[in-house]
Amino acid sequence: xxxxxxxxxxxxxxxxxxxxxxxxxxxxxxxxxxxxxxxxxxxxxxxxxxxxxxxxxxxxxxxxxxxxxxxxxxxxxxxxxxxxxxxxxxxxxxxxxxxxxxxxxxxxxxxxxxxxxxxxxxxxxxxxxxxxxxxxxxxxxxxxxxxxxxxxxxxxxxxxxxxxxxxxxxxxxxxxxxxxxxxxxxxxxxxxxxxxxxxxxxxxxxxxxxxxxxxxxxxxxxxxxxxxxxxxxxxxxxxxxxxxxxxxxxxxxxxxxxxxxxxxxxxxxxxxxxxxxxxxxxxxxxxxxxxxxxxxxxxxxxxxxxxxxxxxxxxxxxxxxxx
Ligand code: ASP
Numbered sequence: 001x002x003x004x005x006x007x008x009x010x011x012x013x014x015x016x017x018x019x020x021x022x023x024x025x026x027x028x029x030x031x032x033x034x035x036x037x038x039x040x041x042x043x044x045x046x047x048x049x050x051x052x053x054x055x056x057x058x059x060x061x062x063x064x065x066x067x068x069x070x071x072x073x074x075x076x077x078x079x080x081x082x083x084x085x086x087x088x089x090x091x092x093x094x095x096x097x098x099x100x101x102x103x104x105x106x107x108x109x110x111x112x113x114x115x116x117x118x119x120x121x122x123x124x125x126x127x128x129x130x131x132x133x134x135x136x137x138x139x140x141x142x143x144x145x146x147x148x149x150x151x152x153x154x155x156x157x158x159x160x161x162x163x164x165x166x167x168x169x170x171x172x173x174x175x176x177x178x179x180x181x182x183x184x185x186x187x188x189x190x191x192x193x194x195x196x197x198x199x200x201x202x203x204x205x206x207x208x209x210x211x212x213x214x215x216x217x218x219x220x221x222x223x224x225x226x227x228x229x230x231x232x233x234x235x236x237x238x239x240x241x242x243x244x245x246x247x248x249x250x251x252x253x254x255x256x257x258x259x260x261x262x263x264x265x266x267x268x269x270x271x272x273x274x275x276x277x278x279x280x281x282x283x284x285x286x287x288x289x290x291x292x293x294x295x296x297x298x299x300x301x302x303x304x305x306x307x308x309x310x311x312x313x314x315x316x317x318x319x320x321x322x323x
Contacts, residue, residue, distance in 0.1 A: 019083030019084060019261060020258075021258050021264065022260075024083075024260075024264055025056050025264075027058065027085065028058055028059040028060065028085075029058055029059070029061070029084070029085050029087065030062075030063050031048075031060060031061070031062050031089050032065050032073045032074075032077050032087065033045045033073065034064075034073025034074055034088075034089070034090065034094055035066055035073075035182065035183035035184070036064055036066055036155075036181070036182045036183030036185045037062075037064045038185040039155070039183035039184050039188075039205060040185075040202040040205040040247075041089060041090075041091065041183070042062065042064060043205075043285065044089070044118055044119060044204075044282075044287065047278060047281050048118065048273075051272035051277075051278050052265075052269060052271075052272050055268040056264070056268045064183075066183060067182060069093060069094070069097075069098055069155070069158030069159045069180075070094035070098065070155070071094065071098045071104060071158065073094070074098070074108075075104070075105065075106055077252070077253070078111045078112060078254055079254075080254050082253065082255060082256035082257040082258075083257065083261070084253060084261035084262070084264070086253070087252070087253055087265065088251065088253070089251060090249065090252060091160055091247055091248060092160055092247050092248055092307060093158050093159040093163060093247075095250065096307045097159075097312075097315055099308065099312070100308075100311070100312040100316050101322060102157075102322055108308075109301075111254070112255060113253050113257050113297065114251075114252055114297045114298075114300035114301040115252055115253055115266050116251050116265070116295055116296075116300060117250050117295060117303060118248070118250050118269070118273075118290070119248075119282045119288055120246045120249065120287065120288055121202060121204050121226070121246065121285070121286050121288060122222035122226065122244075122245065122246055122247070122286075123161070123200050123201060123220070123221040124201055124203045124207075124218075124219070124220050124221070125168070125200050125219050125235075126191065126198065126200075126201055126206045126210065126215045126218070127139060127191075127197060127198045127216050127218070128192075128194045128196065129214065129215060130194050131197065131216060133218070135218065136218040136219045136235070136240065137238070140174065140240075143172075143176075143197070143198070144174055146197075149175045149177040150177065150197040150198060151176070151177050151179055151196040151197045151198075152165045152168075152179070152197065152198050152199060153181055153187030154178050154180050154181065154187065154199070155181055155182070155184045156181070157180060157320050158315075158320070159184075160202055161184050161187065161199055161200055161201055161202070162180070162320075164200035164201075164221065165199075166315070166318045167200075168200050169318075170318075171240055171242075176198075184199065187201075188201065188205055188206065188209060188215075191209075191215055192209055202247050203226060203229065203285075204285035204287050210229065217229070219232065219233050219235045219239075220232050220235070221235050221243055222234055222235070222246065223236055228283060228284060229286055248290075251269060266296070266297055273289045273290075
């Protein structure tokens with residue numbers, strides 16, 4: 001009588017209990033993107049997922065779990081089973097800055113395992129077309145002359161666009177009024193519509209609207225121009241020397257995920273980034289793929305820690321208030 005019950009229990013354990021690497025993946029995988037669909041994080045995740053599913057032989061679903069600067073979506077992965085089937089997509093905002101802004105109920109370093117570093121791009125300072133400025137210097141003068149703080153759209157406190165906005169306040173002395181959205185896709189829609197004044201946005205998000213002439217671009221936050229948008233000057237050229245910021249992304253899984261599963265996910269992601277068709281898609285968005293020696297899980301872990309050391313002091317000094 002007991003045997004069938006024990007056998008059923010053993011089968012249940014084998015299926016749902018310990019994660020097995022040899023037959024991984026045997027069912028669909030979910031990548032949790034903590035910002036809105038159609039935005040820059042979503043774009044990178046979808047390009048990666050489309051190619052990774054060929055290598056892994058399984059469907060990869062994208063789940064946009066938005067809110068609180070991406071910290072809710074990351075929390076959803078921290079609490080998921082450590083079996084490789086739930087992956088956290090994140091970036092400098094979600095996996096670095098948020099730890100200095102929110103009282104998170106998880107630790108960004110010890111509750112997650114790094115998988116791989118993903119492409120990055122600089123930010124671009126963009127305004128609604130109604131702003132009469134023709135250069136970054138003129139934009140700064142216009143912003144300074146506003147009777148009330150100009151409105152800067154962000155993807156929430158701690159997001160890339162918010163950190164870049166804080167950095168912009170820091171180097172210009174301009175006080176901005178930050179308006180949080182669930183991602184920079186909806187923020188950009190409002191910029192095009194003239195509802196907000198500026199975004200210090202990821203270039204990959206704004207680039208098509210800049211090309212279409214529906215918003216105005218002033219400078220990219222890098223020391224060299226981006227080939228795909230070579231008419232936009234760098235901050236160094238445009239009058240804010242040293243205002244550099246690169247928004248990089250990555251993939252993480254919950255703590256305790258078997259190393260062999262992490263290795264499979266890493267290999268599929270590296271495969272994707274080595275595919276010329278994928279590289280082309282990233283290049284069109286002004287995104288740069290990391291060098292080969294930066295693509296191990298260890299390299300992402302070391303990079304994340306170095307970025308925490310670099311950014312937390314500035315972010316903590318800004319004393320960002322969140323609910
Ligand atoms: N990654 C963007 C940011 O942090 C948000 C987004 O992807 O929508 O500003």
